[in-house]
Amino acid sequence: MDYSETFQDLYFDRMVALVLDVPYYKNNSLNEFNTNVVVGGMITSDRILAPYNPFRFFIHNKTMLDKITAHLFLGRDYGSYYVDVYKIACGRQIIPDEEKTMLHCHGKDGFDCPAHDLMVLRILGNITFTTMPTLTYSQVIDRDLKVGVYRTEIAGPNDTLSDYFKFGSIGYFNMTHIQYYAFVTSVQYQPEQYALVDCETWLPRDWGHFICVSNLEDYPALGSGAWLVSDDKVFGIGGFAFFRGKEGIFVFTDVRPYYNLIMNTCTYEDSRQEPPKEFLRNHEEYIQKAGL
Numbered sequence: 001m002d003y004s005e006t007f008q009d010l011y012f013d014r015m016v017a018l019v020l021d022v023p024y025y026k027n028n029s030l031n032e033f034n035t036n037v038v039v040g041g042m043i044t045s046d047r048i049l050a051p052y053n054p055f056r057f058f059i060h061n062k063t064m065l066d067k068i069t070a071h072l073f074l075g076r077d078y079g080s081y082y083v084d085v086y087k088i089a090c091g092r093q094i095i096p097d098e099e100k101t102m103l104h105c106h107g108k109d110g111f112d113c114p115a116h117d118l119m120v121l122r123i124l125g126n127i128t129f130t131t132m133p134t135l136t137y138s139q140v141i142d143r144d145l146k147v148g149v150y151r152t153e154i155a156g157p158n159d160t161l162s163d164y165f166k167f168g169s170i171g172y173f174n175m176t177h178i179q180y181y182a183f184v185t186s187v188q189y190q191p192e193q194y195a196l197v198d199c200e201t202w203l204p205r206d207w208g209h210f211i212c213v214s215n216l217e218d219y220p221a222l223g224s225g226a227w228l229v230s231d232d233k234v235f236g237i238g239g240f241a242f243f244r245g246k247e248g249i250f251v252f253t254d255v256r257p258y259y260n261l262i263m264n265t266c267t268y269e270d271s272r273q274e275p276p277k278e279f280l281r282n283h284e285e286y287i288q289k290a291g292l
Contacts, residue, residue, distance in 0.1 A: 011229065012168035012184050014150040015039045016048055017071040017083075018121070020064070036181050037068060038225040039170060041152030041234060046126040047266055049154060051225050051237050051253070052093045052119040065091075070123050072149050086123035090266040094118040094258050115208040117253050118237060120265040155235040156259045161211065162230045163191035167250070169226030169238060172219050187217070202242060202249055209257045211236040215248035228252045 020035045037058075040050030048070060058064045065088070074082040095116045130148030155161070168186035171178045189195045199212040211228055219241070226238030236252025255262065264270055 009166070009168075009186050011166075011232065012186055012227070013073050013076070013081075014041050014152045015073065015168065015184055015227070016042060016050075018048070018050060018054075019069055019071050020058075021067045021069055022064075036170065039184075039223075039227075040070075040121065040225060041154075041227070042072065042127065042129070042149060043120075043152055043154055043262065045129065046123050048121045048123065049152070049234075049237070049255070049262060050119050050121060051117045051239070053117050054224050055091065055119060070121070072127065074148060084127075086125060086127075088121050089124045090120075090122040092120055092265050092270075094120065094261050094265055115206075116258075117208070117239070118255070118258055118262065120262060122266040153233045154255050154259065154262065155230075155233045157256050159231075159233060159235070159256060161196070161228075161235050163189075163196070165189050165195075165228060165230040165235070167213070167226050167228045167236075167238070167252075169223035171223035172221050172226065172241075175220065178221055178223075181223070189213070197249055199251070202244065203251065209254040210239075211252045211254045213250045213252070215241060215243075215250055218248065219250075222250045226250070226252065 016039060018037045018040055020037050022035060038050055038054040040048040043049045055068075058068065068088055070086045070088060071083045072086065074084055076082065093116065127149050129151040132148070166186055166188045168184055170184055171181040173183075173185055193214075193216060195214045195216060197212045197214055199210045202212060203210065213228065222238045222241040224238060224240075227234045228236030228238070234255060236254055239250060239252040242249050242251055
């Protein structure tokens, strides 16, 4: 994945590329070494929040699942950036206990199901988050500094989305951006744009818990895994674009109703696995520092 276009807003350096390590997947000549499945964010030292739909094709194919790795962004200098690669130990979709079926699936082969389009994955090992503030690139004094991995804070049930917000994504800006599906770009919104819209005027309520944003620039798509961010918290995970005539919206899954499920999914307790000794030694100290 290419972070070079995010240099004006390093917030999106938090994005983790979830990569399928298969050369020329689906005979795509652009994917010489691997393919970006989607992007996610590190919500704890070993767990990633991402959308579920991009994994739906792989979920019953263990051989393919074993070839998906997490590429964590470590930092950048003037001409390059640094990543580290982790294997995936656990992955589960976020579905409330009272709901067992998926409704309203669309798209080719019915793989696009808007309801509960969230997934938590756990990496093998755990990372240490940087304590450096998120700066614009022009504010970074030491441009050779590797800052480390930023924690992605998600909004909770009591958080309110302000009129100042932004989204970052791969695969939405134009057809080339969609085809390469590797460049992270972002869009800022201001209150006077009145970009937030009532989802119920566009979509049936039972499709899911969503936040809807006007597609003011007439972008052709929304990359799955796009982040809707306000006050340095992720409120929504894309999602899909929806068009009605010449008008369109971007639809993000609202993470707030799922907060408690997200924070408990794919933990060692949830998956009934024995954590490594290194994790046990560091976990209590990490929880205290992170305020979780």
